[in-house]
Amino acid sequence: MVYFSGLSDALRMTFVQIMILSAIAIVIFLYGMIGNLQKWGTGVTGYALEPKEGQKGSAIRFLKTWWAQVTAESHHSGKPILEILILDILFQRRILKRSGLRWFMHICIFAGWMSLFALSGLMFSVEMTEMIGIKLPFTAAVFREWLAIPNYIFGYILLIGVIIAVIRRLFVSEVRQASIMYDWILLAGVFIITISGFIADGIRTGFIWSFGLDPSAAPPAALFHSIISLLFCIAYIPYSKYIHVIATPLAILANKGGE
Amino acid sequence: MAKKAPSIDTKNLTAVQLMELDSCTRCGECVKWCPTYAASGQNPGLAPRDKILRWREFMNKSYGIKAKLFGPTEIPQSELEEFKDDVHSCTTCGICATVCESGINTVELWEALRANLVKKGIGPYGKQNAFPKVIGQYHNPYMKDQKDRLNWVPADVKIEDKADIVYFTGCTAGYNQLALAFATSRVLNKLGIKFAMLGEEEWCCGSALIRTGQAHINDVPRQLAKHNVEALKKKGAKKVLYACAGCFRASKVDWPRLLGEELPFEVIHVAEFLAGLIKEDKVKWVKPINKTVTYHDPCHLGRHVGVFDAPRYVLSHIPGVKFVEMENSKEFQRCCGAGGGVKAGLPDLALGVAESRVKDAVEINADILSSCCPFCKRNLSDGRDSLKVDIVVEDVIEMVAEALGLETS
Incomplete structure (x- = not known):
């Protein structure tokens, strides 16, 4: 069984390769997330309480405490959940209030990353549907071509965000001084993923980002892009600063959009 | 062999607060605005971001994935003592929560961390x-x-x-x-x-x-x-x-x-x-106060509970008052420096913050720096005296009394 990722049979990566990688990435991600939920769940469930003697961290306790806070009445800034979801989480107005440039950078990274992730998921589900024999009004190959332009658009949006982030860290003194090696590693990770995605696609199609490379290099290039995307953008989240992708929306919701 | 116990515990810290530690993106907005960090000569330990990251590290050493697999890493008592000093050098003014891009409720977090350490026998301060x-x-x-x-x-x-x-x-x-x-x-x-x-x-x-x-x-x-x-x-x-x-x-x-x-x-x-009462036209003023007046929002009235407009409404209705705003006002107000036990525990730090706030009022040529809190009044008066500037520090209700022709002594 092959996974559709090229123009011809010779350029296809095996389905097994991708499935194994995905499974590994998801297992690593889930293990880390359960670890984080349990760590958070070592906390108490309400104001001024103490954990019971010998009590272990519990993901369920965290989720219950979080939900209780989300639904509790606020004495101050009680905004409706829908407003918080749209304006504070998707539109990220708390960042916009503080800095227009940082908001533009972050929204580019956020929109680019999330959209590409969603488009990849969509493509994967169409291919899976085709593989198990369910007839769709279009083939996976056609669907891939439909996604080509949105993939490019969101890829460039992500690239713009990453480039701004790199430039800020290099040339804005207060950002540079506050940066640690860890920030650079994470930023380099996103940068390499973005660029490798463009290059893998460029080699396959022979367009802008091919750099004259032979189309036979397309499968390993795509495999490289897939590996680091899965490992860095999924598996690494619970173990790194990327955890804010999950924790920040949860914090904003729990605190009713913040003060 | 018995498993080593973590150096910290989670008393008073809710599960959501522990999650908030991981939501910090290190953007640094809180550092820019923190009044005690500024008044301390930018002591890095006082920066809210630094405190969040330190406790996050403590949590990871004690309850993180590595700790789960290999046992907790010990945190030296000196580090906890130092953390205690830093977390008590905070007026709990809440500006860090206002500007936090991750929406962390920092005031609750600082108070929970203080209680956690006090329960452990570390702190409070002085x-x-x-x-x-x-x-x-x-x-x-x-x-x-x-x-x-x-x-x-x-x-x-x-x-x-x-x-x-x-x-x-x-x-x-x-x-x-x-x-x-x-x-x-x-x-x-x-x-x-x-x-x-x-x-x-x-x-x-x-x-x-x-x-x-x-x-x-x-x-x-x-x-x-x-x-x-x-x-x-x-x-x-x-x-x-x-x-x-x-x-x-x-x-x-x-x-x-x-x-x-x-x-x-x-x-x-x-x-x-x-x-x-003013809105219902039940207040009959008898005497104008022909002064330029600004208003300092007490943290406990403003950012903590959201009362920003009422004191301004009262002041702007006193006849003769020319109301002017300081640059940092309402939700972005600069703290007076007295809150959170800082006046009692770290009076020099409290004074440093108060001086910054008095300077804000002097910059806009206010005759009266008004507020709605006796602690703010006391500390701002100390700041004024320390700077030796000519500005009156007065509570809004005292000004109302004066405009109604009443004695305040």
């Missing part, structure tokens, strides 16, 4: 550790006799035995800053508002204990809250008025939490009450 004993014994932080609670009441002030409205004076106004109590009571009389007071049945609101992480010691704040609520009920209170932002915040936010139930009366700051 003289703050006398609060539980003093307040528990005397029911006020000034070691005054409860029988003297109403000694300040002048002969011309009429107080009802029972009334729908009860004025909760607060320890500072009742014992030390009498001008605030004179002004509030005379203004209420002048406007025909019948009110009662608790007298010797008024106990400290407990704010100092809660803010410094000592709420659990001998259960004092809960007992204070319970006693005050019962006493207020006996007076027939439907509305309880406060001229002290600290007492107001404690009553509105902390008492219901300590008691586990909503209060059976409305908690209202006197500035809100007066704004309502």
Whole structure:
């Protein structure tokens, strides 16, 4: 069984390769997330309480405490959940209030990353549907071509965000001084993923980002892009600063959009 | 072999607060705005971001994935002591929460961290550790006799035995800053508002204990809250008025939490009450105050509870007042430096913050720097005296009294 990722049979990566990688990435991600939920769940469930003697961290306790806070009445800034979801989480107005440039950078990274992730998921589900024999009004190959332009658009949006982030860290003194090696590693990770995605696609199609490379290099290039995307953008989240992708929306919701 | 115990525990820290530690993106906005970080000469340990990251590291060393697999890593006692000093060098003003892009409720986090460490025997800071004993014994932080609670009441002030409205004076106004109590009571009389007071049945609101992480010691704040609520009920209170932002915040936010139930009366700051009367055209001014006036938002009234407009509304309706805003105002107000136990524990730091705030008022050429809190007034006055600048620091209610032709002494 092959996974559709090229123009011809010779350029296809095996389905097994991708499935194994995905499974590994998801297992690593889930293990880390359960670890984080349990760590958070070592906390108490309400104001001024103490954990019971010998009590272990519990993901369920965290989720219950979080939900209780989300639904509790606020004495101050009680905004409706829908407003918080749209304006504070998707539109990220708390960042916009503080800095227009940082908001533009972050929204580019956020929109680019999330959209590409969603488009990849969509493509994967169409291919899976085709593989198990369910007839769709279009083939996976056609669907891939439909996604080509949105993939490019969101890829460039992500690239713009990453480039701004790199430039800020290099040339804005207060950002540079506050940066640690860890920030650079994470930023380099996103940068390499973005660029490798463009290059893998460029080699396959022979367009802008091919750099004259032979189309036979397309499968390993795509495999490289897939590996680091899965490992860095999924598996690494619970173990790194990327955890804010999950924790920040949860914090904003729990605190009713913040003060 | 027995597994090593983590160096820290999670007492008082909710599961959501532990998650908030991981939501920090290190953007640094809190560092830019923190008044104690600035007044300390940018001591890195005082930056809110630094405190969040340190406790996050402590949590990971104690309960993270690595700790789960290989056992917790020990945190030296000296690091915890240093952390205690830094977390107590915070006025809990809440500007870090206002500007936090991750929406972290930092005030609650600092207070929970303080309580957590105090329970571990680390902290509070300096003289703050006398609060539980003093307040528990005397029911006020000034070691005054409860029988003297109403000694300040002048002969011309009429107080009802029972009334729908009860004025909760607060320890500072009742014992030390009498001008605030004179002004509030005379203004209420002048406007025909019948009110009662608790007298010797008024106990400290407990704010100092809660803010410094000592709420659990001998259960004092809960007992204070319970006693005050019962006493207020006996007076027939439907509305309880406060001229002290600290007492107001404690009553509105902390008492219901300590008691586990909503209060059976409305908690209202006197500035809100007066704004309502002005809107109903019930205030007849008799004397203009031809001064340029600015307003400093007390953290406990503004950012903590959201009362920003009422004091401004009152000031802008006093005849003759030219109201001007300082650059940092409303939700972005710069703290006076007195809160969170800093005035008692770190007076030099408190003074440094106050000087910055007084400079804000001087920059806009204000004649009067007004506020709605006796602690702010005290610390801003100290800042003014330290800078040797010519500016009057006065409570809004004192200005109202003056504009109504009333004495405040």
